[in-house]
Amino acid sequence: xxxxxxxxxxxxxxxxxxxxxxxxxxxxxxxxxxxxxxxxxxxxxxxxxxxxxxxxxxxxxxxxxxxxxxxxxxxxxxxxxxxxxxxxxxxxxxxxxxxxxxxxxxxxxxxxxxxxxxxxxxxxxxxxxxxxxxxxxxxxxxxxxxxxxxxxxxxxxxxxxxxxxxxxxxxxxxxxxxxxxxxxxxxxxxxxxxxxxxxxxxxxxxxxxxxxxxxxxxxxxxxxxxxxxxxxxxxxxxxxxxxxxxxxxxxxxxxxxxxxxxxxxxxxxxxxxxxxxxxxxxxxxxxxxxxxxxxxxxxx
Numbered sequence: 001x002x003x004x005x006x007x008x009x010x011x012x013x014x015x016x017x018x019x020x021x022x023x024x025x026x027x028x029x030x031x032x033x034x035x036x037x038x039x040x041x042x043x044x045x046x047x048x049x050x051x052x053x054x055x056x057x058x059x060x061x062x063x064x065x066x067x068x069x070x071x072x073x074x075x076x077x078x079x080x081x082x083x084x085x086x087x088x089x090x091x092x093x094x095x096x097x098x099x100x101x102x103x104x105x106x107x108x109x110x111x112x113x114x115x116x117x118x119x120x121x122x123x124x125x126x127x128x129x130x131x132x133x134x135x136x137x138x139x140x141x142x143x144x145x146x147x148x149x150x151x152x153x154x155x156x157x158x159x160x161x162x163x164x165x166x167x168x169x170x171x172x173x174x175x176x177x178x179x180x181x182x183x184x185x186x187x188x189x190x191x192x193x194x195x196x197x198x199x200x201x202x203x204x205x206x207x208x209x210x211x212x213x214x215x216x217x218x219x220x221x222x223x224x225x226x227x228x229x230x231x232x233x234x235x236x237x238x239x240x241x242x243x244x245x246x247x248x249x250x251x252x253x254x255x256x257x258x259x260x261x262x263x264x265x266x267x268x269x270x271x272x273x274x275x276x277x278x279x280x281x282x283x284x285x286x287x288x289x290x291x292x293x294x295x296x297x298x299x300x
Contacts (some may be wrong), residue, residue, distance in 0.1 A: 031057025041110020070212025
């Protein structure tokens with residue numbers, strides 16, 4: 001199956017669909033070897049990993065990058081409740097099983113990294129190694145006050161709770177806001193080509209995709225914070241956090257989780273990278289990921 005976005009340079013992609021419990025997901029796959037699952041963020045889809053998929057596949061990994069539920073070619077179940085974190089993490093667990101694997105290393109960026117953090121806590125037996133790109137550990141928002149600078153950076157999360165208004169504003173003028181974000185956010189001017197931006201707009205313009213993407217934020221704020229705090233567990237597996245310090249949405253102080261929650265942690269900061277660190281510094285990020293994941297290859 002080839003979607004409308006075709007292949008990416010340096011890798012032969014296999015486009016597949018899989019029926020899980022109540023949702024059909026599209027994913028792309030490349031390479032053979034230990035499974036590495038790559039989870040995208042907002043407003044994104046599998047194509048976010050266009051620079052990482054070839055590098056990891058050529059390094060000896062089986063790389064799978066799904067369109068998470070609600071995005072691009074995957075199903076877009078209606079209602080805010082369809083995007084609870086419990087369902088998002090279950091999708092990944094079921095996808096690993098559907099791929100015939102017992103576990104996977106997980107790489108996540110932004111919302112995909114939030115799902116990755118929670119997956120590591122809820123499905124430790126299915127996790128090999130964990131790599132996080134620009135997304136705080138959940139405890140950073142559950143324990144202790146958030147400073148004023150972060151509250152100002154996070155204004156959009158409150159706006160996203162409104163019914164209909166965010167969809168209308170993002171769609172306005174042929175997704176002008178989205179196009180501006182991709183042009184202005186990254187430090188690297190080559191992070192998003194004009195062709196890339198059109199692909200992102202096309203993916204988010206699919207029927208139901210924008211509301212589904214926003215429902216991730218709506219469902220998150222409806223979660224009981226006390227229950228969320230009780231659900232926190234220690235992640236024993238090796239973890240790597242990669243952080244672009246010129247993130248317009250997240251304070252750098254949120255980057256490193258408390259060692260009591262993630263005792264086996266490596267931290268790598270990029271001073272001149274944005275929230276889109278894997279697109280600003282693709283070669284450096286690829287090297288970090290391959291070095292971090294290589295012990296999984298050694299076990300085979």
